Amino acid sequence: MACLRPAVLPEFYTRVGGGGVGVESGAARQACVGVARVDGRGRSGARLESGRVFFQGEAVRRVETPVARGTKRWKEVRSASESMEGKKIFTGAGGATLEDVPHLTDWLPDLPTYSNPLKHNPAYSGVRQYFVEDTDVVARDVVVNIDDMGHGVHFRRAGPREKIYFKPEEVRACIVTCGGLCPGINTVIREIVCGLWTQYGVRDIYGIDGGYRGFYSRNTIDLTPKIVNDIHKRGGTFLQTSRGGHDTAKIVDSIQDRDINQVYIIGGDGTQKGANAIYEECKKRGLKVVVAGIPKTIDNDIDVIDKSFGFDTAVEEAQRAINAAHVEAESVQNGIGLVKLMGRYSGYIAMHATLASRDVDLCLIPEVPFYMDGPGGLIEFVRKRLRESGHMVIVVAEGAGQELMAECSGGINKLKDASGNKLLLDVGLWLCSTLKEHFQKEFKEPLNLKYIDPTYMVRAIPSNASDNVYCTLLAHSAIHGAMAGYCGFTAGPVNNRHCYIPIKRVVATSRNVNVADRMWARLMSSTNQPNFARYERAIQLQQKVNAQKRQEEEEKSKAKSTNGVSTEGLNGHKGGAGNKPNETFIQTSDRQAIPVSGDSKEAALLTSPVPGDPTQSLDHTAP
Numbered sequence: 001m002a003c004l005r006p007a008v009l010p011e012f013y014t015r016v017g018g019g020g021v022g023v024e025s026g027a028a029r030q031a032c033v034g035v036a037r038v039d040g041r042g043r044s045g046a047r048l049e050s051g052r053v054f055f056q057g058e059a060v061r062r063v064e065t066p067v068a069r070g071t072k073r074w075k076e077v078r079s080a081s082e083s084m085e086g087k088k089i090f091t092g093a094g095g096a097t098l099e100d101v102p103h104l105t106d107w108l109p110d111l112p113t114y115s116n117p118l119k120h121n122p123a124y125s126g127v128r129q130y131f132v133e134d135t136d137v138v139a140r141d142v143v144v145n146i147d148d149m150g151h152g153v154h155f156r157r158a159g160p161r162e163k164i165y166f167k168p169e170e171v172r173a174c175i176v177t178c179g180g181l182c183p184g185i186n187t188v189i190r191e192i193v194c195g196l197w198t199q200y201g202v203r204d205i206y207g208i209d210g211g212y213r214g215f216y217s218r219n220t221i222d223l224t225p226k227i228v229n230d231i232h233k234r235g236g237t238f239l240q241t242s243r244g245g246h247d248t249a250k251i252v253d254s255i256q257d258r259d260i261n262q263v264y265i266i267g268g269d270g271t272q273k274g275a276n277a278i279y280e281e282c283k284k285r286g287l288k289v290v291v292a293g294i295p296k297t298i299d300n301d302i303d304v305i306d307k308s309f310g311f312d313t314a315v316e317e318a319q320r321a322i323n324a325a326h327v328e329a330e331s332v333q334n335g336i337g338l339v340k341l342m343g344r345y346s347g348y349i350a351m352h353a354t355l356a357s358r359d360v361d362l363c364l365i366p367e368v369p370f371y372m373d374g375p376g377g378l379i380e381f382v383r384k385r386l387r388e389s390g391h392m393v394i395v396v397a398e399g400a401g402q403e404l405m406a407e408c409s410g411g412i413n414k415l416k417d418a419s420g421n422k423l424l425l426d427v428g429l430w431l432c433s434t435l436k437e438h439f440q441k442e443f444k445e446p447l448n449l450k451y452i453d454p455t456y457m458v459r460a461i462p463s464n465a466s467d468n469v470y471c472t473l474l475a476h477s478a479i480h481g482a483m484a485g486y487c488g489f490t491a492g493p494v495n496n497r498h499c500y501i502p503i504k505r506v507v508a509t510s511r512n513v514n515v516a517d518r519m520w521a522r523l524m525s526s527t528n529q530p531n532f533a534r535y536e537r538a539i540q541l542q543q544k545v546n547a548q549k550r551q552e553e554e555e556k557s558k559a560k561s562t563n564g565v566s567t568e569g570l571n572g573h574k575g576g577a578g579n580k581p582n583e584t585f586i587q588t589s590d591r592q593a594i595p596v597s598g599d600s601k602e603a604a605l606l607t608s609p610v611p612g613d614p615t616q617s618l619d620h621t622a623p
């Protein structure tokens with residue numbers, strides 16, 4: 001058995017699967033490997049030559065992919081891809097690559113095929129070229145350098161195939177929804193049910209109740225077009241959702257026990273990771289089960305696809321809150337309207353809502369750290385804007401300023417939700433108290449600040465018309481892919497064409513606002529806000545001052561206090577109207593700040609940051 005040189009893998013797989021890969025050849029394995037490398041310096045790597053393996057530098061005949069299913073070459077490439085731990089990356093003529101999705105025949109090679117009933121469907125039979133060719137692919141990058149034409153990554157085009165791998169009467173499909181809500185989930189559920197029913201004649205469709213844990217702890221819900229007829233007009237999820245509770249073995253046991261062979265999983269990055277684990281387990285057990293992921297996230301942070309469903313609806317709904325904030329702010333002196341929007345790690349909603357509105361003076365997102373004090377800081381900017389126009393609107397994404405708040409409080413936020421996502425400190429409340437206190441104390445200028453937190457309102461509404469159409473296409477892409485035997489894929493649009501993307505590819509990276517991109521530049525030019533470039537120096541200074549301040553406060557409270565721990569000095573969210581004097585706020589699992597009696601110093605540190613003290617905190621001569 002020859003030991004061959006490792007092929008260099010693209011960055012994505014390097015990260016997922018280790019630095020390289022070795023390939024065995026020998027009598028038992030006639031087929032070999034089609035792996036491309038993409039590192040910008042040239043193209044080399046493993047190549048397929050029928051019956052023999054060739055590597056970098058050696059004689060190579062390029063694999064002519066995409067490969068038509070069922071051909072001799074396809075069989076070779078398929079078994080080659082099996083030897084690559086299920087990763088299917090093929091090189092086409094000219095060096096372009098196809099990141100292909102798994103297929104049932106990868107582990108069940110002799111499955112029979114059937115003619116697609118859509119051929120005889122009166123609604124669809126009139127469509128010219130209705131069926132998508134197995135050789136159709138979609139380019140990830142449509143803008144390329146003239147020297148690179150014909151290269152780059154591609155994905156399989158989504159859509160109905162002429163041959164399918166399930167007899168309609170044999171299909172037992174289930175749908176599950178996981179993670180946070182998002183406008184449009186019900187539309188996707190409805191369209192999967194109606195699509196399977198009317199296009200393919202499937203009659204056994206079940207809902208899994210309450211997210212992943214519903215697989216093994218609840219009864220299924222029967223789904224028919226009649227039952228789901230109206231659900232797209234409502235927000236939320238008809239099937240209920242949850243975080244946590246992903247137990248791969250128990251879920252696949254339940255899939256087997258119920259004879260389910262198509263699993264449609266609607267959810268965000270965490271859900272898709274779970275879907276991939278389910279797919280892997282089904283494959284390991286040799287089951288004829290397809291797992292299809294439908295990406296859902298209001299944060300729009302799922303990579304590769306153009307945009308997630310519900311995002312447009314969310315941006316539109318956010319306008320209502322921004323408008324209200326603007327009206328409130330401009331109707332009083334020194335008025336500030338502060339709106340918090342969702343966006344745990346990605347500030348897309350905040351960025352798009354700001355750009356759409358044009359009433360926003362400052363947009364804070366997780367990707368851009370900010371600081372409060374000193375030249376170029378937030379307070380200086382707020383003061384300047386209030387002087388210029390008498391009022392201002394601030395939009396903040398919930399994930400913004402997390403490090404700053406933690407630094408200011410001297411605490412580390414270790415709280416997590418049931419899925420393992422970090423719980424966020426409430427940046428909206430923190431900004432309110434910090435700004436108010438600061439302006440009062442330092443400038444003797446009371447602020448008229450109105451805080452609006454529409455986060456749950458934004459994600460709980462039904463999807464708008466364009467999101468409804470998008471959800472319909474997504475659902476149809478998923479069912480066509482499943483009927484065609486593809487699995488372990490996420491359906492979604494790439495450059496406006498729906499594709500099947502390997503789930504592994506989708507979850508390998510997450511998407512964030514690119515602040516070096518023209519979109520963020522547009523925002524900066526529309527708000528004229530500072531770019532907070534001096535963040536690191538500023539935070540160091542602020543840290544130093546806060547530490548001093550805490551020490552002073554501790555000494556003071558030791559002297560004063562007779563009852564152990566005092567919340568003085570931890571009073572970022574200290575009781576306002578109606579709160580008892582010795583109360584502070586604690587963050588609950590649903591991310592709301594609630595008052596608690598001040599006897600837990602740790603909780604207070606995590607949830608009640610000390611506002612910075614600008615005049616003492618910064619060396620104004622700092623670079």
Ligand SMILES: Nc1ncnc2c1ncn2[C@@H]1O[C@H](COP(=O)(O)OP(=O)(O)O)[C@@H](O)[C@H]1O
Pocket residue numbers: 178179180211212213242243244245246267268269270271272273274275277296297418419421
């Ligand atoms: N790495 C992972 N592997 C398997 N399952 C996961 C993983 N991360 C999250 N999950 C499961 O996916 C579901 C939803 O995840 P969550 O992060 O809450 O929402 P979202 O999918 O919207 O990002 C939960 O049931 C959680 O247990």
Ligand SMILES: O=P(O)(O)OC[C@H]1O[C@](O)(COP(=O)(O)O)[C@@H](O)[C@@H]1O
Pocket residue numbers: 178179180181268269270296297298299342343344398417459589590591
């Ligand atoms: O309070 P919940 O339900 O845990 O949701 C909060 C989180 O859910 C989201 O809306 C979406 O998150 P997921 O996509 O991970 O479900 C985030 O913006 C937000 O931080």
Ligand SMILES: [Mg+2]
Pocket residue numbers: 179268269270297
């Ligand atoms: Mg998520």
